[in-house]
Amino acid sequence: VARVLAIVNQKGGVGKTTTAVNLATALAAVGKRVLLVDFDPQGNASTGLGLTRQARRVTSYDVLMEERPIGEATVETAIPGLAIVPASVDLSGAEIELVDVPRREFRLRNALAGALTLYDYVLIDCPPSLGLLTLNALIAAHAVLVPLQCEFYALEGLSHLVRTVDRVRRAFNPTLDIQGVVLTMFDRRNNLSDLVAADVRVHFGAKVYNTVIPRNVRISEAPSHGKPVLLYDVRCPGAQAYIHLASEVLRREQGS
Amino acid sequence: VARVLAIVNQKGGVGKTTTAVNLATALAAVGKRVLLVDFDPQGNASTGLGLTRQARRVTSYDVLMEERPIGEATVETAIPGLAIVPASVDLSGAEIELVDVPRREFRLRNALAGALTLYDYVLIDCPPSLGLLTLNALIAAHAVLVPLQCEFYALEGLSHLVRTVDRVRRAFNPTLDIQGVVLTMFDRRNNLSDLVAADVRVHFGAKVYNTVIPRNVRISEAPSHGKPVLLYDVRCPGAQAYIHLASEVLRREQGS
Numbered sequence: 131v132a133r134v135l136a137i138v139n140q141k142g143g144v145g146k147t148t149t150a151v152n153l154a155t156a157l158a159a160v161g162k163r164v165l166l167v168d169f170d171p172q173g174n175a176s177t178g179l180g181l182t183r184q185a186r187r188v189t190s191y192d193v194l195m196e197e198r199p200i201g202e203a204t205v206e207t208a209i210p211g212l213a214i215v216p217a218s219v220d221l222s223g224a225e226i227e228l229v230d231v232p233r234r235e236f237r238l239r240n241a242l243a244g245a246l247t248l249y250d251y252v253l254i255d256c257p258p259s260l261g262l263l264t265l266n267a268l269i270a271a272h273a274v275l276v277p278l279q280c281e282f283y284a285l286e287g288l289s290h291l292v293r294t295v296d297r298v299r300r301a302f303n304p305t306l307d308i309q310g311v312v313l314t315m316f317d318r319r320n321n322l323s324d325l326v327a328a329d330v331r332v333h334f335g336a337k338v339y340n341t342v343i344p345r346n347v348r349i350s351e352a353p354s355h356g357k358p359v360l361l362y363d364v365r366c367p368g369a370q371a372y373i374h375l376a377s378e379v380l381r382r383e384q385g386s
Numbered sequence: 387v388a389r390v391l392a393i394v395n396q397k398g399g400v401g402k403t404t405t406a407v408n409l410a411t412a413l414a415a416v417g418k419r420v421l422l423v424d425f426d427p428q429g430n431a432s433t434g435l436g437l438t439r440q441a442r443r444v445t446s447y448d449v450l451m452e453e454r455p456i457g458e459a460t461v462e463t464a465i466p467g468l469a470i471v472p473a474s475v476d477l478s479g480a481e482i483e484l485v486d487v488p489r490r491e492f493r494l495r496n497a498l499a500g501a502l503t504l505y506d507y508v509l510i511d512c513p514p515s516l517g518l519l520t521l522n523a524l525i526a527a528h529a530v531l532v533p534l535q536c537e538f539y540a541l542e543g544l545s546h547l548v549r550t551v552d553r554v555r556r557a558f559n560p561t562l563d564i565q566g567v568v569l570t571m572f573d574r575r576n577n578l579s580d581l582v583a584a585d586v587r588v589h590f591g592a593k594v595y596n597t598v599i600p601r602n603v604r605i606s607e608a609p610s611h612g613k614p615v616l617l618y619d620v621r622c623p624g625a626q627a628y629i630h631l632a633s634e635v636l637r638r639e640q641g642s
């Protein structure tokens with residue numbers, strides 16, 4: 131049965147989509163069957179994997195709100211073993227539409243049930259908020275990965291994120307846990323990166339992955355070619371870091 | 387009567403808070419009386435202006451949901467002429483709490499009415515979404531400033547943002563307009579920045595400010611000292627860019 135990993139951080143622009151797309155690709159590259167659920171109305175993960183507008187006919191909005199079977203929304207990507215449920219801008223209305231729907235928090239978990247036997251991993255790319263979309267992802271997930279940009283503002287929201295995960299575990303999903311925090315956009319030339327990284331390791335200790343994702347321009351170029359950086363330039367430092375992260379995630383998975 | 391500017395972009399991490407804090411400071415530095423409303427549950431703008439936890443006793447949540455008078459939530463900052471309405475994490479619940487409140491879209495506009503005679507400018511720092519909080523800001527505003535990171539993913543959500551501003555203008559706020567798009571984190575060494583900047587100028591033409599904010603590490607260091615970069619290091623390229631942006635905003639304001 132598939133393990134479901136939610137990629138979550140309400141701070142914007144910290145590398146959630148980049149981590150979801152490249153970690154999913156790296157897991158598929160080592161033979162895992164992976165489904166990526168694009169749960170962000172901007173649809174960046176769908177773009178990062180090269181999906182055209184036409185390929186987004188049935189989306190995560192339809193699965194969540196219209197109860198379309200997840201199989202109907204699933205699209206194969208150019209990467210063998212990696213499929214995606216694309217997102218559309220309709221999703222930005224879902225937060226408000228969901229408010230008075232019964233069992234509104236469980237809709238994604240229920241929708242994914244049909245996919246769990248087909249995949250080894252399901253990754254969910256979340257929007258930058260802790261609203262009903264991210265709540266649905268936390269309730270559907272077994273574990274949470276938190277990308278954290280090595281910047282001062284990025285530290286601010288961490289305690290609220292941890293409290294939210296704790297509340298979801300107690301109220302809805304007893305096995306939910308933060309598997310790890312991945313430091314992103316680490317810039318060796320910049321003192322601030324070291325200070326933030328040191329601070330995070332004090333608070334999160336062993337939860338911080340050893341793999342640190344460096345700031346690497348090839349990572350930000352890849353989406354304009356509709357490719358994960360692993361395909362765009364596998365030898366670059368960014369791609370290598372995501373390959374190492376995948377093996378670290380798999381090691382931690384064996385422990386759970 | 388004060389002009390209200392909303393700093394909006396649903397894409398995360400594009401420089402909304404950095405623009406709000408530093409533009410507000412630059413406007414105050416040239417003698418304008420400025421109020422910054424922190425409307426993001428992360429409270430980054432409050433931190434960026436050096437507010438301690440204790441100074442955030444009455445917040446934008448209380449003004450929005452409990453109808454506390456805005457004067458009770460306003461705190462003077464270390465910058466002469468610049469005051470702030472701080473944010474707290476309670477705000478992240480407001481999106482859901484607002485759904486069945488009557489005239490939910492007009493609450494911020496109504497709350498600000500009491501402040502408009504005291505200031506020349508009110509700036510609203512918005513969260514990375516187009517939900518009820520940003521909707522409130524768009525209805526309270528006279529003009530919108532859109533910070534845009536020079537990255538590929540940042541282009542994706544622009545058409546949705548423009549459509550949302552158009553819908554708000556037609557349905558709620560007939561004078562609302564996008565005053566301009568400000569390119570942020572521009573990196574001269576990186577081709578991608580040029581490509582994105584060129585693309586934005588094709589779509590937005592003269593709406594794109596001439597001032598481009600360079601990627602500058604001093605900008606990202608300043609918040610850890612609780613200061614805008616104009617105070618932290620006024621001679622650095624980042625601070626100089628925000629000073630130029632302020633004079634460009636003032637020129638455009640004279641035209642409106």
Ligand SMILES: Nc1ncnc2c1ncn2[C@@H]1O[C@H](COP(=O)(O)OP(=O)(O)OP(=O)(O)O)[C@@H](O)[C@H]1O
Nearest residue numbers: 142143144145146147148258344345346350398537
């Ligand atoms: N390690 C890196 N080096 C350089 N650029 C990066 C790196 N990681 C991400 N980026 C770029 O930084 C920007 C933000 O990353 P991304 O969009 O993945 O963050 P996000 O958390 O998903 O944002 P949002 O909160 O809007 O969903 C993107 O333009 C991306 O290409």
Ligand SMILES: Nc1ncnc2c1ncn2[C@@H]1O[C@H](COP(=O)(O)OP(=O)(O)OP(=O)(O)O)[C@@H](O)[C@H]1O
Nearest residue numbers: 142281398399400401402403404514600601602606
């Ligand atoms: N011109 C710049 N040069 C270098 N770093 C910058 C620049 N502008 C912003 N930053 C840094 O980039 C990060 C993102 O900026 P900021 O937090 O202002 O974006 P935002 O759009 O407000 O994010 P969110 O969507 O989470 O509200 C911050 O850590 C900030 O310090």
Ligand SMILES: [Mg+2]
Nearest residue numbers: 146147170174
């Ligand atoms: Mg994203």
Ligand SMILES: [Mg+2]
Nearest residue numbers: 402403426430
């Ligand atoms: Mg912000």
